[in-house]
Amino acid sequence: MTDLASRNATLHALHKSPEILVLANVWDVVSARTVAATHGAKALATASHSIAASFGYADGENIPFELHLDMVRRIASAVDLPLTMDLEAGYGDPGLTAQMVIEAGVVGGNLEDQMKPLDEAVDAVDAVLTAGRDAGIDFVLNARTDAFVLAEPDADRGETLHEALRRGKAYLKAGAPVVFVPGVIARDEVAALAEGLGPMRLSVISVPGKSLSTKELQELGVARVSTGPHTQRVALTALQDAASALFGGGSMPEETRALN
Numbered sequence: 001m002t003d004l005a006s007r008n009a010t011l012h013a014l015h016k017s018p019e020i021l022v023l024a025n026v027w028d029v030v031s032a033r034t035v036a037a038t039h040g041a042k043a044l045a046t047a048s049h050s051i052a053a054s055f056g057y058a059d060g061e062n063i064p065f066e067l068h069l070d071m072v073r074r075i076a077s078a079v080d081l082p083l084t085m086d087l088e089a090g091y092g093d094p095g096l097t098a099q100m101v102i103e104a105g106v107v108g109g110n111l112e113d114q115m116k117p118l119d120e121a122v123d124a125v126d127a128v129l130t131a132g133r134d135a136g137i138d139f140v141l142n143a144r145t146d147a148f149v150l151a152e153p154d155a156d157r158g159e160t161l162h163e164a165l166r167r168g169k170a171y172l173k174a175g176a177p178v179v180f181v182p183g184v185i186a187r188d189e190v191a192a193l194a195e196g197l198g199p200m201r202l203s204v205i206s207v208p209g210k211s212l213s214t215k216e217l218q219e220l221g222v223a224r225v226s227t228g229p230h231t232q233r234v235a236l237t238a239l240q241d242a243a244s245a246l247f248g249g250g251s252m253p254e255e256t257r258a259l260n
Contacts, residue, residue, distance in 0.1 A: 004102070004105065004107060004135075004136075004137060005136065005137055007081075007082040007083070007105075007107045008082070008107040008108075008137040008138060008139070008140065010042075010043070010082050011043055011082035011084065011107050011108050011140045012138060012140055012177065014042055014043055014082075015140060015177055015178055015200065015223050015224060016177075016200060017200075018200070018218075019218065020214055020217055020218035020222055020223065020224065020225060021042065021043065021223060021224040021225070022040070022042075022214050022224075022225055022226075023043060023044070023045040023084070023224065023225070023226040023227065024038075024041070024045075024226075024227050024231050025045050025046060025047035025050065025086075025226055025227045025228055025229070025230075025231050025232075026044055026045070026046055026047070026050075026075065026231070027046065027047055027050035027051045027053075027054055027071075027231075027232050028051070028054060028071060028074075028075070029074050029075055029078045030259075030260050031231070031232075031235070032044055032075045032078055032079050033078060033079060033260075034259050034260070035231075036079045036080070036081050037259075041081065042081065043081050043082045043083070043084065044075070044079060044081050044082070044083050044084070045083070045084045045085070045086070045226050046071075046072055046075060046083070046084070046085045046086055047086055047227075047228050047229050047231070047232065048063075048068065048085075048086035048087075048088050049086075049228060049229040049232075050228075050229050050231070050232040051063065051068055051071050051072070052068070053229070053232065054071075054232075055067060059229075060088070061088045061089060061091055065091045065097070069100060069101065069104055072085050072101065072104055072106060073104040073105065076104055076105030076106060077105065082107050082108070083105065083106050083107065083108075084106065084107065084108030084109055084110070084140060084142065085101050085106045085108070085109045085110075086109065086110045087101065087109040087110055087111050087112075087128070088110075088111075088112055089111070089112045089113075089114050089124075090111055090112075090124055090127075090128070093127075094111060094124040094125075094127045094128050095127030095128060095130060095131045096131075097128075098127070098128040098131035098132065098139060099131040099134070099135065102131065102132065102135045102137065102139065103135075107137060107139065107140060108139060108140030108141065108142065109128070109139070109140075109141060109142065110142045110143075110144050110180055111124060111125065111128055111141060111142070111143055111144060112144045112146055113143070113144060113145050113146055113167060113171075114146055114150070115145075115146050115147065115150050118166075118167060118170055121145075121167065121170075121171070122170050122171065122174050125141060125143050125171050125174045125175070125176055126174050126175070128141050129141060129174070129175045129176070140177060140178075141171075141175075141176040141177065141178075142176075142178050142179075142180045142203050142224070143168070143171035143172075143174075143176035143178070143179050143180065144179075144180035144181075144182065145163075145164050145167040145168055145171070145179065145180070145181055146182070146183075147160050147161075147163045147164035147167060147181070147183075148160055148164060148181060148182065148183030148184055149182050149183040151183075157189070161189060161192055161193065164181050164184075164193065165193065165196040165197065167179075168181065168193070168196075168197050168201075168202075169196075169197065172197065172198075172201060177201075178200075178201055178202070178203045178223050178224055179197055179201060179202060179203060180203040180204070180205075180224075181193055181202065181203070181204060182204070182205045182228070184204055185207060185210050185211050185212075187212060187216070187220070190202070190204060190212065190217065190220055190222065191220050194220050194221040194222055195221070199221045200221065200223040201223055202221070202222050202223055202224075203222070203223055203224040203225070203226070204217065204222055204224075204225050204226075205225070205226055205227065205228050205230075206225050206226070206227050206230065207230065208230055208233075208234075211225075238253075241253075242256075
């Protein structure tokens with residue numbers, strides 16, 4: 001538990017630092033070890049979408065929780081950095097799920113609100129934080145609101161932003177240290193959320209070819225940026241490109257490094 005508490009304290013401190021926390025999401029032991037060994041890595045985050053895909057399941061709690069948890073447990077045991085896990089929507093019991101992932105060595109996690117009634121979403125946040133306190137740690141909850149990702153295509157962006165702020169502030173009041181708002185890419189929306197939630201309270205996802213740079217996000221006061229399934233997609237893109245070159249009569253990429 002001492003090691004768990006130490007990792008927990010480190011993860012909390014990383015969220016409070018003026019330097020943005022950059023998380024390249026991982027999905028298995030070899031990806032975790034590769035990222036952990038990369039200069040600049042300070043913590044690790046799992047991607048539920050990527051873990052599910054590795055086992056042939058679609059995203060959205062379709063993978064059996066025990067299978068998901070087993071992979072996360074393996075990752076936690078293989079690295080020394082603090083680990084935060086994507087809890088999805090809590091697999092039916094956010095408090096119990098948090099308890100189990102903490103026992104597996106996880107000290108933080110995402111929790112989707114799926115736009116449930118706000119009182120229910122706040123109760124879920126409270127259940128996760130309570131599980132952390134019961135385990136003797138201050139679980140670093142990245143409370144996610146799906147206000148943007150579940151909004152109708154023709155929804156008013158201003159109203160959606162207002163709802164994201166309303167929910168985010170409720171999660172912060174309940175004790176979550178940071179609020180995750182996927183689906184936000186535009187500078188003005190990121191800036192409005194960062195200002196509305198307060199310094200070092202906003203978490204976003206980096207989307208290839210669309211998102212602001214980590215430097216720009218830091219300048220706007222964003223606390224944390226992660227990559228979700230996109231790091232796995234980067235790896236799969238490289239794999240498909242290499243296979244395509246071989247099938248076309250070429251050879252393996254010269255710059256390939258022995259990382260495993």
